[in-house]
Amino acid sequence: xxxxxxxxxxxxxxxxxxxxxxxxxxxxxxxxxxxxxxxxxxxxxxxxxxxxxxxxxxxxxxxxxxxxxxxxxxxxxxxxxxxxxxxxxxxxxxxxxxxxxxxxxxxxxxxxxxx
Amino acid sequence: xxxxxxxxxxxxxxxxxxxxxxxxxxxxxxxxxxxxxxxxxxxxxxxxxxxxxxxxxxxxxxxxxxxxxxxxxxxxxxxxxxxxxxxxxxxxxxxxxxxxxxxxxxxxxxxxxx
Numbered sequence: 367x368x369x370x371x372x373x374x375x376x377x378x379x380x381x382x383x384x385x386x387x388x389x390x391x392x393x394x395x396x397x398x399x400x401x402x403x404x405x406x407x408x409x410x411x412x413x414x415x416x417x418x419x420x421x422x423x424x425x426x427x428x429x430x431x432x433x434x435x436x437x438x439x440x441x442x443x444x445x446x447x448x449x450x451x452x453x454x455x456x457x458x459x460x461x462x463x464x465x466x467x468x469x470x471x472x473x474x475x476x477x478x479x480x481x
Numbered sequence: 482x483x484x485x486x487x488x489x490x491x492x493x494x495x496x497x498x499x500x501x502x503x504x505x506x507x508x509x510x511x512x513x514x515x516x517x518x519x520x521x522x523x524x525x526x527x528x529x530x531x532x533x534x535x536x537x538x539x540x541x542x543x544x545x546x547x548x549x550x551x552x553x554x555x556x557x558x559x560x561x562x563x564x565x566x567x568x569x570x571x572x573x574x575x576x577x578x579x580x581x582x583x584x585x586x587x588x589x590x591x592x593x594x595x
Contacts, residue, residue, distance in 0.1 A: 370524070399582065407483070408587035409525070409570060422582065457524055467513050467532075467576045470583060472524030 368392075370473035372458050378479045384446040387476045390439055391460030399459040399470060400433055400443050409457070415441065416463060427452075448480045484508045485573050487586035495594050500558040502589050504571030507552065513576035515583065516545060516556045519568045528569075529556070532576070561593045 371390040379385055391398045399414040413423040418435045426433070430449070435441040445452055455477050459470040486505045494500045502516075512533040517525035531538040531545045531554070538545050544557045558565055568590045572583040 401585075406587075408487075409572075409585035411582055411584070414582050459524070467530070467574070469515060469527035469530065472517075472526070474522065474524050 370458055370460055370471055372456075372473035372476050374476060375474065376477045376479075378481065379448055380481055381449055382447045383480075384444065385448045385452075385478060385480075387443040387456050387458075387478070389441045389443070389458030389473060391441070391458070392471055393439070395460035395462055395471070396438075397461045397463045397470075398435060398441050399461075400441070401457040401459065401472075403455040403457060403475070412443070445478075448478075450480045453478055453480050482507075483587070484511075484584045485571055485586040487571055487589050489589050490587070491590040491592070493592045493594060494561045496563055497560045500556075500561045500565065500591055500593070502556040502558075502569050502571075502591065504554050504556075504586055505552055506554075506573050506584075508573070508575075508584075509552070510575045511573040511584075513574050514545070514547060514554050515572045515574075516543075517570040517572060517585075519570060519588070525570055558591075561591075563593045563595050566591055566593045 373388045400412040401409045403409050412425045413433045415435045433443045455475045457475045459472040461470045462468040515530040516528045518528045519525040529543050547554045568588045570588045571586040574583050
């Protein structure tokens with residue numbers, strides 16, 4: 367299996383620009399998560415989906431952030447407008463939801479730098 | 482507020498010795514705990530887990546201990562190897578809800594010195 371695939375690996379943009387991060391989960395996984403990693407707060411959950419439906423978006427910092435999952439094989443995280451404090455590594459993860467707990471499988475992340 | 486805490490940002494250990502990484506949590510509803518390992522420029526990968534009905538789980542060189550009364554868990558690596566050098570994240574979830582989302586600590590960077 368190819369694992370969770372994220373793109374781009376690196377994104378450098380100017381403050382005020384729109385940024386779109388992309389994720390392809392592992393086939394057959396019905397949960398998808400977006401996390402943000404910062405030095406101060408570690409890995410923070412932003413939002414997660416179950417069967418393409420957003421379940422909990424309480425971790426989304428503010429209205430500038432939005433996430434969609436139009437189908438089982440694709441999700442996007444959008445920041446509009448971006449700000450320097452959004453600079454971080456953004457991880458997508460997926461897992462199976464049935465039965466005993468199934469650990470999350472992470473992609474390699476997108477390093478976002480907003481100048 | 483952080484529900485899972487790793488108070489040691491870094492740890493250095495000699496090759497062959499034991500590495501002990503610690504983690505504390507505040508939410509008494511957590512019933513499943515995991516450790517993830519992360520190399521630079523890669524995503525975290527699952528290492529080992531433990532359910533709250535157990536107090537120890539072992540997998541090769543890795544053992545996780547859970548002390549529910551103290552809301553504390555630890556990861557022991559014996560013997561430590563240079564390839565173990567990475568950032569280790571402790572994570573917890575309320576498995577019984579089926580929500581599947583994990584709460585992570587801030588990580589501990591382990592350096593194993595050859």
